[in-house]
Amino acid sequence: SLAIISPGGSVQGLVRFLFAAPLFMALVLYTESxxxxxxxxxxxxxxxxxxxxxxxxxxxxxxxxxxxxxxxxDGLERYSSLLGSLTSLGIVVGSYIVLAQAVPxxxxxxxxxxxxxSAALSLQKAAxxxxxxxxxxxxxLNRRGWKRLLIAFLTVTALxxxxxxxxxxxxxxVSVSLLSFGIGDGVGVVHGDFSIxxxxxxxxxxxxxxxxx
Numbered sequence: 001s002l003a004i005i006s007p008g009g010s011v012q013g014l015v016r017f018l019f020a021a022p023l024f025m026a027l028v029l030y031t032e033s034x035x036x037x038x039x040x041x042x043x044x045x046x047x048x049x050x051x052x053x054x055x056x057x058x059x060x061x062x063x064x065x066x067x068x069x070x071x072x073x074d075g076l077e078r079y080s081s082l083l084g085s086l087t088s089l090g091i092v093v094g095s096y097i098v099l100a101q102a103v104p105x106x107x108x109x110x111x112x113x114x115x116x117x118s119a120a121l122s123l124q125k126a127a128x129x130x131x132x133x134x135x136x137x138x139x140x141l142n143r144r145g146w147k148r149l150l151i152a153f154l155t156v157t158a159l160x161x162x163x164x165x166x167x168x169x170x171x172x173x174v175s176v177s178l179l180s181f182g183i184g185d186g187v188g189v190v191h192g193d194f195s196i197x198x199x200x201x202x203x204x205x206x207x208x209x210x211x212x213x
Contacts, residue, residue, distance in 0.1 A: 005211065016088050020095075041102035048096045049111045051082040052089060052118035059121070076172055078123050090126030093119040097134030101141050109152045113159055120160075123176060125196050 001010035026040040054064065058079040063070040068080035083089050093115060100112050119127035135153075142149040163170045 012085070012087075015084055016091060019083065019088055019092055038102045041099050042104075045096055045099050045103055045111060045115075048083070048092070049114050049118075052093070052115060054081040054083075055079050055086075055089070055118050056121050076123065076176060081118075081122075086122045086124050087126060089119060089122055090124035090130060092130075093127050094130030094132075094134030094137075097131065098137045098141070101138065109156060112152075113156050116156065117160065117163065117170075120174065121170065125199055129196070 001013055022044070026044070027037070031037045031040060054067070058064060058067075058070070058077075063077070063079055067082070068085055070080065071078045078086055080086060081089055083092075096115055097112060100108055100115070103111055116131055119131055139146075139149060164174050165171075
């Protein structure tokens with residue numbers, strides 16, 4: 001990547017890989033039993049949850065100076081987080097949703113709610129897609145206890161809906177994100193982003209072709 005594409009692209013790729021590296025090293029170096037594996041996974045999920053909460057925190061405090069600079073899309077500020085760029089958050093959120101399976105049930109759904117809301121507020125289409133993928137795997141892993149899973153999902157959905165109804169910042173961000181999927185009339189919303197379908201087509205065709213060339 002450094003030689004063929006660009007220095008910036010190679011650095012971004014390396015940084016995204018490094019977000020997964022600590023978990024990989026914990027699995028290889030420090031895991032000798034199923035109990036230790038579960039403990040490491042819980043630690044990783046809790047850290048990711050706390051770190052991703054630095055996105056909604058900045059809706060109250062404004063951008064944090066030692067994070068990567070905030071950007072503006074669709075008239076709304078998009079904040080980086082303790083995890084790095086918004087794109088990194090969008091890419092890895094689905095993995096941590098699945099890893100939350102290792103968290104004790106008593107507080108698993110609280111962490112899932114916080115992870116999902118933080119990713120959604122990032123306005124990343126990648127985050128929404130990876131949330132959906134993560135939740136699909138979670139359904140598969142819990143298929144035998146689907147009734148409890150359904151209650152949990154309904155609870156999380158109700159909490160998100162309540163936040164949408166009560167908090168204007170959440171409402172604006174959800175509306176902008178839905179427009180990327182072609183949902184909503186767009187009235188009162190500045191929308192300059194590519195649709196999810198255009199972005200998907202670019203990733204499947206245009207970008208690989210450009211890299212090959």
